[in-house]
Amino acid sequence: EIVLTQSPATLSLSPGERATLSCRASQSVSNYLAWYQQKPGQAPRLLIYDASNRATGIPARFSGSGSGTDFTLTISSLEPEDFAVYFCQQRSNWPYSFGQGTKLEIK
Amino acid sequence: QVQLVQSGAEVKKPGASVKVSCKASGYTFTSYAMHWVRQAPGQRLEWMGWINAGNGDTKYSQKFQGRVTITRDTSASTAYMDLSSLRSEDTAIYYCARDRGGTGDFDYWGPGSVVTVSS
Numbered sequence: 001e002i003v004l005t006q007s008p009a010t011l012s013l014s015p016g017e018r019a020t021l022s023c024r025a026s027q028s029v030s031n032y033l034a035w036y037q038q039k040p041g042q043a044p045r046l047l048i049y050d051a052s053n054r055a056t057g058i059p060a061r062f063s064g065s066g067s068g069t070d071f072t073l074t075i076s077s078l079e080p081e082d083f084a085v086y087f088c089q090q091r092s093n094w095p096y097s098f099g100q101g102t103k104l105e106i107k
Numbered sequence: 108q109v110q111l112v113q114s115g116a117e118v119k120k121p122g123a124s125v126k127v128s129c130k131a132s133g134y135t136f137t138s139y140a141m142h143w144v145r146q147a148p149g150q151r152l153e154w155m156g157w158i159n160a161g162n163g164d165t166k167y168s169q170k171f172q173g174r175v176t177i178t179r180d181t182s183a184s185t186a187y188m189d190l191s192s193l194r195s196e197d198t199a200i201y202y203c204a205r206d207r208g209g210t211g212d213f214d215y216w217g218p219g220s221v222v223t224v225s226s
Contacts, residue, residue: 034212043202043216044152055207055214087152091211095168096142098152 002026004088004099012107019075021102023088028068032092035064035073038101039084047086048073078104109133111203111217118223124191127220129203136184137161140206142213143177143188147199157206158186193224 003026013019023033031051036044046055048064051071061076075082083106088099114128129141142157156167158177165177176189186203201220204213 032211036213043204043218044213045216046207046212046214049207049210049212049214089152089212094166095170096154096211098154100151 001095002029002090002093002097004090004097006086006088006099006102008102009100010103010105012105013078014107015078015080017078019073019078019082019104021073021075021086021104023066023071023073023099025069025071025090027093029090029092031067032090033064033066033071034089034091035062036087036089037082037084038087044087075104080106109205109215111205111215113201113203113217113220116221116223118225119193121194121224121226123193123224124189125193125222126187126189127201127203127222129186129188129217131184131186131205134205136179137181140209141177141179141186142204142206143175143186144202144204144213145199146202146219147196150199153199155188155201160186190222193222195224198222198224 005024007022033051035048038044052064063074065072085101085103087101110132112130117125137160140157140159143155145153158165174191179186203217205215207214
């Protein structure tokens with residue numbers, strides 16, 4: 001099973017700042033990596049698929065990059081509604097797997 | 108608009124089974140696969156399996172093989188996840204999530220169904 005490790009576990013930033021979240025895979029997943037946002041009490045929401053493609057309706061301040069084993073989610077200028085937990089997920093190999101999450105909190 | 112509506116919270120005793128439903132609307136049900144993902148307290152999201160809503164083919168995570176059964180009723184546009192031999196570690200929120208066009212990532216999620224396993 002492919003293990004995804006996210007860092008940092010918690011990121012404390014202020015609105016307007018840039019956020020950089022990392023996801024590392026235990027083996028190559030090519031570009032078959034997605035990012036999700038989850039707010040308390042809500043289901044996850046797809047942000048990025050295939051490493052760098054924004055899902056429908058996702059603002060341009062969200063961007064993804066990387067391939068192989070190292071991936072990054074960048075939020076260029078944080079809005080108040082962006083403070084949430086972010087997960088990465090690979091679909092390269094069965095079973096599909098998720099990272100443990102990065103909590104983005106207000107500083 | 109795409110909506111996935113899940114069944115309500117369940118409390119089960121160890122050894123029992125639970126069946127969670129996921130009713131889809133706003134799209135052609137048989138054109139998209141449906142996945143089931145769970146989130147136990149303090150744990151990462153965990154993929155359980157999926158069903159091709161068109162032909163009924165399924166694939167399960169080996170972790171749940173033998174305990175999980177995913178089915179669908181096309182006339183009701185509803186997918187089901189049945190988990191048997193429940194233990195306390197199965198206490199979790201269970202989500203259905205629509206596959207993004209045969210890709211293996213998930214573009215729409217249900218709100219989740221809480222399953223509590225307790226004696």
